[in-house]
Amino acid sequence: MxxxxxxxxxxxxxxxxxxxxxxxxxxxxxxxxxxxxxxxxxxxxxxxxxxxxxxxxxxxxxxxxxxxxxxxxxxxxxxxxxxxxxxxxxxxxxxxxxxxxxxxxxxxxxxxxxxxxxxxxxxxxxxxxxxxxPNQPPRFPSSFDRGDISNTKSLTAGTTILLANAQDADVTTNDDVLSYFMTATPDQGLFEIGQSDGQIRLKQDTRQVCSITSPTILDITVRDNANVVDTKKTELHFADVPEPPSITNINKVIFVSESTPILTAIQTLTPSTTVSYNYEAAPSRYNSYFTINANVLELSKQLNYEEETFINLTIYTQDGFCVGSNWLGISVDNVNDPPTLTTATTIFVENEGMVNFDPGFVAIDEDRGDRLVYSFLSASSVFAINPNTGRIRSLGNLDLDILNVQSQDYILDVQVSDGVASAVSQIRVTIKDINDNRPVIVGASGYSYLRMDCNDTELLGTMVAFDNDRGINGMFGFTGGNSGPLTVTKDGRTFMVGNPPTGGYFVQVSAVDHGTDPGPLTSTTQATVSLVVLPCPVPTTEFTTEVTTPLFTGETSPILPIPDGQMSFFSRPENIPWLIAAGILGLLLLLLVFYVIYRLCCARELPAFPKKPVTTPPPGRNQSKAKGKNGQKRTSSTQRNGELKEKQQNKGNNEKLNSDRPRPPNQQDHPSRGRVINHFPDAPPHAPPANPPPRPPDDTRTMTPYKLDNEPILNDLYKPRTDNNNPYEFWRGSTDDNIVSSRQIKVSPKY
Structure with a gap:
């Protein structure tokens, strides 16, 4: 260097x-x-x-x-x-x-x-x-100062109340710059210091603060450009400090019932001077629940104990300079809240029968722990309601066919109660008619017929059935078919083709109604229609060359004897009585089997029905007794014509005898209750009854289940009739499809 x-x-x-x-x-x-x-x-x-x-x-x-x-x-x-x-x-x-x-x-x-x-x-x-x-550090003249502030009420924002006067030689010789900083204890946000001039000033009017703590300690720091620091403390003492206004009768807890109506005065306020009010609520969502008018605290919205049990209000008072605050606790008292009852719909449509449905009630009770109970406002003899769920069921089978109506309406007032208060909702229940009864074949075991192979085409009989439904649901037809010469039509008529082959024929027949809701129903029990065809007896003991006129032709033909070697078992005259006896015995056994089945399966479901008399086969004939009035021998054709005339004569005598027979005084003029009247165009002609029984009128009583008189009575409101009137009536008419049936049933109330 x-x-x-x-x-x-x-x-x-x-x-x-x-x-x-x-x-x-x-x-x-x-x-x-x-x-x-x-x-x-x-x-x-x-x-x-x-x-x-x-x-x-x-x-x-x-x-x-x-x-x-x-x-x-x-x-x-x-x-x-x-x-x-x-x-x-x-x-x-x-x-x-x-x-x-x-x-x-x-x-x-x-x-x-x-x-x-x-x-x-x-x-x-x-x-x-x-x-x-080198830099010279700044210095305060002393490390502690005291400042006394008088007439504090009149001080305004920006007023200088003290000066921090630090000294530094470098300020003039070296352009050193001093910076001032300050902290206040307690920090009320009321004071500030000028960073460059060290002046301590008020940030706001003291008369609006009204909470100045005296003394207030100020810690003041001065720094120069070289960050050399000096500090000192200053105590500020304030005189004539303004006091905030107050409310003398609060800072306490009051009790307000949740049922208190709005605009009710809940507290009268007593301020220390004339003030204006403002308040804050905790929780804050209750800021709009109260108003203060003329020193009176009022309720502006309904309180709810289930939402909030305690609300704290901070009430601010201002006299134009100072702002004071007080608190008021509001304890919400619980009262019983009435429940509410609603449902998505008030109209319910149910099918007849045992009704059980849920109306979907929505019951709400704001009270915690309350048990809600469902009931009818007025007792119902038709329906019952579950007290816990509100589900509604019928007390018995609702059968519109007995009332002879298409639908039935019920108005139910349902209430829900919490034990103190209740709510009511009205609903309408419409019971509609449906196809709920199967057809029943009457006398299912009694359709048996015995005929000879020489008989002509014949209507053997007509099957009888009934359906307790009304209208189209009560219309029905028979389904079965045919077996050889035996045929059953859909309207129940049983035909035999003329000159049938010998043997036994059976047809299983069911009744099927025409119901549409929910659909057709078939009878539970089938009826067996049987036909036993026996051979006609042939004369064997005599031979005649008499020329006779054959039946239906008018021609004569001889009856030639048959050689013994060419006669079969059925051609021998001595075997005819045994064949007849065997046929009758087999028919009786068959009827016995049907009767046992009927008693075991259908006796409790079907009413009694009069049996049709069984046609007895003609007694065996022989050639030795076949003579006319003049002692002449009769041919087979002559004998058959005589028997036919005798049957027609006996039928006329029986009808005359029945017409002349006296009737009981209380018996109405109508056909026998077991009698069937046919109105079908293809059926054999029968005279219609002179006075057909009228259909029963609508029953205005409640739809408590009815029972047939000959069945066990399970409902103690009814008992069997004690008069002589038969409780069963069968009614048969015709429509476009030739099938209709309904039933009139008489019942009597039990008193």
Missing amino acids: KNRHVLLNTLYILSYLNISLAVPVIDNRPIVFNLFEGTVKKTELGCITCTPTTPGQPYDIKIQDVSPAIPCGPRCFGLWNKNPAPTLDFCMYFIPRQGAPLSYQTTQKYTITIVCGDDTADKATTIVDIHLI
Whole structure:
């Protein structure tokens, strides 16, 4: 370093003696600048002049090295031309915040090597010394002050109540800048200090605060540019402090029932002076539940114990300067809340029969723990309701066919109660008629017939059935078929084809109604229609050559004897009585089997029905007894014609006898209750009854189940009839499809 200074001085002397070495020359050496330790802004330290080898030739000066490099170093100093070209004026600058702050204790001097060069090969080099001037710390005159503030009520925002007067010599000599900071205990947000002037001022009017704590401790700090710090404490004592207005009769808990109506006064307020009010509620959702009018706290919305049991109100009072606060606790008293009862629909349509449905009631009771019970507002003799679920069921089978109506409406007032209060909802239940009764074949075991193979085509009989449904649901037909000469039509007529082959024929017949809702129903029990055909007896003991007229033709043909060797078992006259006896015995056994089945399976479901007399086969005939009135022998044709005439004569006598028979005085003029009247166009003609029984009128009584008189009575409201009237009537008519049936049943109430 010393040799470098010698070299530089030598160059300076040579340049002074005008000894030109063709090297630029840096003027005004040695170059020394002073820098204040507390400098915190960009500062120009001084300018450096360089003389080039040729006057007027451009040159450039640069910093080659800065020592020491820390804590500030090359980043804190700069050298550049401060004038626009071509004017050259290179100056040294201090650049703050590019490195660590200047510290006199760390570094007292910075040495900067600069180089000046032009277009020549050689350059001039010199040293710039920068000496730091130490910073003087700021000082308060004392470490503690006391401030007394009088007439506090009249102080306004911005009023200066105290001055923090720190002293610092560097402020005037080195442009040092002082900064003030302050904290207050307790911190009421009332005071502030000017950072540059140290004045302590009010942030707001004291008469609006009314809560100044006296004394208030202020901790004040002053700093200069070098962050040298001094502190002191100041006590502020306030006199004539304004007091906030208050409410003298609250800061307590009151009890308000949840049933209290709105606009009810729940508390009268007594303020210390004339004030205006405001309040806050906790929970905050109750901010709109209260109003204060003329010192009276009123309820503006209905309270609910189930939502909130306690509400706290903070009531603020303001007299124009100060704001005070008081609290009021509101305890909500619980009362019984009536339940509510709703349902998605009030109209229900159910099928007849045993009704059981859920109306979907929604019962709500805000009271916790209340048990809700369903019931009818008025007792019902038709329906019952589940007290826990509200499900409704019928007390018995609702049969619209007995009432002879298509539908029946019931109005039910359903209430739900919590034991104290109740709610009512009215619903309408419509019971509609459906196909709920299967057809029943009457006397299912009694359709058996015995005929000879010589009989003509004949209507053997008509099957009888009934269906307790009404309308189309009560219409039915028979399904079966045919077996050989035996045929059963859909209207129940049973035919035999003429001259049937001998043997036994059976047809299983069911009754199927025409119901549409839910659909056709078939009788549970089938009826067996049987036909036993026996051979007609043939005369074998006599031979006649008498010419007779055959039946239906008018021609005569002789009956020739059959040789014994050519006669079969059935052709022998002596076997005919045995065949007849065997046929009768088999028929009786068959009827006995049907009767046992009927008694076991159907006796409790079907009413008694008069049996049709069984046609007894004609007694065996022989040739020795076949004579006319004049003692002449009769042929088979003659004998058959005589028997037919005898049957017609007996039928006329029986009808006359029945017409002359006296009737009981109370018996109405109608056909026998077991009699069937046919009105079918293809049926054999029968005379219709003179006075058909009328259909029963609508029953206006409640739809308590009815039972047939000959069945077990399970309902104690009814008993069997005690008069002589038969409780059963079968009614048969005709429609376009030739099938219709309904039934009239008489019942009597039990008193």
